[in-house]
Amino acid sequence: MPSVTPDDAPLLADLMPWSVAPPRLGRGWPAAPDAASLKARWDALLKAEGPDREALFEPTRSRTPQSAVGQLPGRHGGTEKLARATGPCAEPVRVLRAPYDEQWLIPDHRLIDAARPELWRVADERQVFVVEAAIAPADSGGPLLLASGVLPLVRPGRIRPLYRRPGGTEPNLAPGLSDHLTDRLGHRPDPLDVLAWALVAVRPGLSVPLTADPELWSRGVELGRRVLWLMRRDGERPKLPGGRRPYVRAPLPSRPVALHYDRTEETLQLDDGRISPVPPEAWDFEAGGVRVLEGWFAARMPGPAEPGTLEAIRPATWQQTWTSELLELITVLALLAELRPQQAELTVTNPITAAELRETGVLPVPDTARRPASVLDHHEEGPEGQFTLL
Known part of the structure; x- marks a missing residue:
């Protein structure tokens, strides 16, 4: 990892200051590896009535079929109380359910204990969500940060959107950081460049050494x-080394029912x-x-x-x-593993310190x-069809 003392390197929390706790579903059934199952689950829920519907829903203190909540920003789910809902299932959307595992979610605010609407408001094709990865053993070699173009549900780390507004506007960077990097590097870095640097320079403790060396930065x-x-x-679609x-x-x-890896033959066996x-680096990731591969298989x-x-x-x-x-x-896992030695060799010189x-x-x-x-200059539907302006 980059060799700058921890006291000198700024924290990711200061470089990308706006962060949000990850969404909390409160129940597992609104998410799944396939969209068809979600629509079938919704249909089964609506066919039930009264106590049967409530039992299927799996109520919590945050959500019951009687909860009155608004629509998720940018989505078209209903807003009437779920106890009397009759409409179709909201179209499932892709989410990052676990590291490197995209699944599907019913984007209905009534089904989610803590949906974090502020994340949904800025989710679009330009957005990149940075996820603080779960703490792992020091020798596991796991990533400290994840990046996703779809809404992350990965817990427990906080989520830092790259942009504070839709359309890739108002970067979530410390005010004045881009100007200071421009002065020190001799060119103005794109917000994606700052994120790219953070992904490979971040260290345990989520500090991010910065450099004023233009060649090293590039x-x-x-x-x-x-x-x-x-x-x-x-x-x-990426290819393995050698094509x-x-x-x-x-x-x-x-x-x-069983997943096994033959290291000698580089073969992944599903029964x-x-x-x-399948390179060993992918299996060991x-x-x-x-x-990752075992977790991905177990989810399906x-x-x-x-x-x-x-x-x-x-x-x-x-x-x-x-x-x-x-x-x-x-x-993807094999190629990410292949890049790790280059990340380890990224020694920061001419540092831009937190003191600076x-x-x-x-x-x-x-x-x-x-x-x-x-x-934000758009309407959002509140509980029972009311509208609010944010």
Whole structure:
């Protein structure tokens, strides 16, 4: 990791000051690896009435079928109390359910204990959410930060949107930071460049050493842009080193129950199904102390659910889309692991220290920068169809 003493490096919390606690669902059934199950669960909920609907809902102190809540910003879910709801299921959206694991969520405020509307207000195709990863054993090599183009549900770390407003406007950077970096580097860095640098320079304790060396900055940003592209998993499908790609070598069973890795053959086995090549670095990749591929598989082939619950409504067989997602995930993990030595070699020289940022007035960050943008110029539907202007 970069070699600057901890006392000198500014904290991520100061460089990207606005942060939000991760959403808390309160119940598992509104999220799933496939969208069809979510719509079937919604239909089953609405077919039930009275006490049966309430039991299926799994009420908490924060949410019951009688809760009156507004619509999620930018979404079209109903706002009448769930106890008398009759409308269709809100169209499921992609979310980051776990590190490197995109799943689906019913974007209905009535189903979510703590949805964090301030995150939904700024979620769009330009947004990048930075997630503070769960603390893992020091030798696990897991990432300290995750980046996602979809809303993260990963707990327990805080979420730092790159932009404070929709449309990629008003970067969530300490006021004056961009100007100071411009003076020291000789060019104005894009907000994505600052994020890219943070992804590869961050250290335990979430401090982010900065540099005034233009060549080192460019090298770090280029590396960080590559990491960011792989984490967001958008655009062209990546390839393994040498242009290789993992393929299904033996058909996957309709409902695999066991996942095994053959290190000698570089083969991932799902019962009798086989996928290769799977580099050891992909299999060994961990996040939060959990092997990513094992966690991803367990989310799709979980143990038996309690009969009569909405979570028991799930695919009876392995989905073809999961195979495609798994092949891409293997490649992404292998490529991220390949970049780790370059990150480790990123030694920061000519540092921009926290003391320097204090001397120039960038730090301390004003309290207003730690709060969400206060005015957004669109209507949002409140409880029972009322409208509010934020």
